[in-house]
Amino acid sequence: MATTAPAAHRCSYEDYEATADWLRSQTEQRPKVAIICGSGLGGLAALLDNRVVIPYKDIPNFPQTTVEGHQGQLVFGTLEGQQCVCMQGRFHTYEGYDVYQVTYPVRVFSLLGVRTLVVTNAAGGLNSSFSVGDIMLIKDHINMPGLVGNNPLCGPNDDRFGVRFPCMSDAYDRDLLALAQQTAEGQGIGAFVHQGVYCMVGGPTFESIAEGRALRTMGADAVGMSTALEVVVARHCGLRVLGFSLITNMVVTDYDSTLKANHAEVLDTTLMRTQDLQGLVRGILAQMPVDPEDL
Numbered sequence: 571m572a573t574t575a576p577a578a579h580r581c582s583y584e585d586y587e588a589t590a591d592w593l594r595s596q597t598e599q600r601p602k603v604a605i606i607c608g609s610g611l612g613g614l615a616a617l618l619d620n621r622v623v624i625p626y627k628d629i630p631n632f633p634q635t636t637v638e639g640h641q642g643q644l645v646f647g648t649l650e651g652q653q654c655v656c657m658q659g660r661f662h663t664y665e666g667y668d669v670y671q672v673t674y675p676v677r678v679f680s681l682l683g684v685r686t687l688v689v690t691n692a693a694g695g696l697n698s699s700f701s702v703g704d705i706m707l708i709k710d711h712i713n714m715p716g717l718v719g720n721n722p723l724c725g726p727n728d729d730r731f732g733v734r735f736p737c738m739s740d741a742y743d744r745d746l747l748a749l750a751q752q753t754a755e756g757q758g759i760g761a762f763v764h765q766g767v768y769c770m771v772g773g774p775t776f777e778s779i780a781e782g783r784a785l786r787t788m789g790a791d792a793v794g795m796s797t798a799l800e801v802v803v804a805r806h807c808g809l810r811v812l813g814f815s816l817i818t819n820m821v822v823t824d825y826d827s828t829l830k831a832n833h834a835e836v837l838d839t840t841l842m843r844t845q846d847l848q849g850l851v852r853g854i855l856a857q858m859p860v861d862p863e864d865l
């Protein structure tokens with residue numbers, strides 16, 4: 571049977587602008603910080619004061635969430651004096667979305683005036699010194715889909731967003747990383763906060779043992795099915811980025827192990843660490859200058 575490949579949802583500048591204009595018409599809030607909540611981490615949005623909640627289904631051009639643990643709404647509000655917008659639910663390529671849809675909200679945020687993107691995710695631990703429940707501050711990533719040509723910046727470059735060949739060696743802001751580490755230590759949770767490399771894979775399968783071993787050998791400390799694409803688009807349009815992985819399970823890399831990765835365990839672990847992660851984000855925002863130039 572003949573099949574037709576689905577058309578890529580590459581969007582025009584005007585599409586992003588239309589969504590940003592519509593959001594501006596729904597709220598007077600003008601966020602400077604966007605927070606993308608990973609699986610089971612949507613509770614971060616509940617911390618915001620003066621909340622304005624907008625379901626994705628009402629937002630022009632927005633995809634819909636389909637994964638358990640991702641609610642599917644934008645929450646505008648203030649946290650520690652910072653004007654924020656939280657994505658309670660992100661998009662993944664394994665849901666059937668293409669890389670342009672997965673990253674659509676990031677460019678909209680940039681047009682809204684956001685200057686800092688905070689990405690969070692649930693991830694499997696590869697570094698043998700990590701334990702379930704640890705928090706990894708992301709210091710770098712391996713964008714596996716991007717490395718094989720599935721990069722959200724493929725296609726004609728729109729210079730209004732950024733340059734054709736953006737640098738990724740500075741993807742995760744070093745000053746924000748240092749602030750996050752100091753904040754964790756100040757809050758007494760430094761013992762389970764580490765820095766490491768996040769590897770994005772396509773999913774939705776969890777890793778085979780050979781894949782887990784290969785990723786570890788490549789230098790990844792944690793693996794998940796999100797984040798890198800959003801970060802690439804954020805850096806392209808000049809946002810500074812801070813990223814957190816919550817280690818929800820350890821990737822099985824031993825043929826004698828009987829452990830089996832599963833999404834229920836991922837969501838259970840997020841419940842266990844939700845307070846610490848929320849406290850950490852709150853503490854960082856309390857000290858983070860609104861203008862990146864002030865860091």
Ligand SMILES: O=P(O)(O)O[C@H]1O[C@H](CO)[C@@H](O)[C@H]1O
Nearest residue numbers: 608609691692794795796836
């Ligand atoms: O990356 P987030 O969205 O936190 O979710 C992670 O958890 C899910 C697997 O349990 C996958 O979607 C993986 O990427």
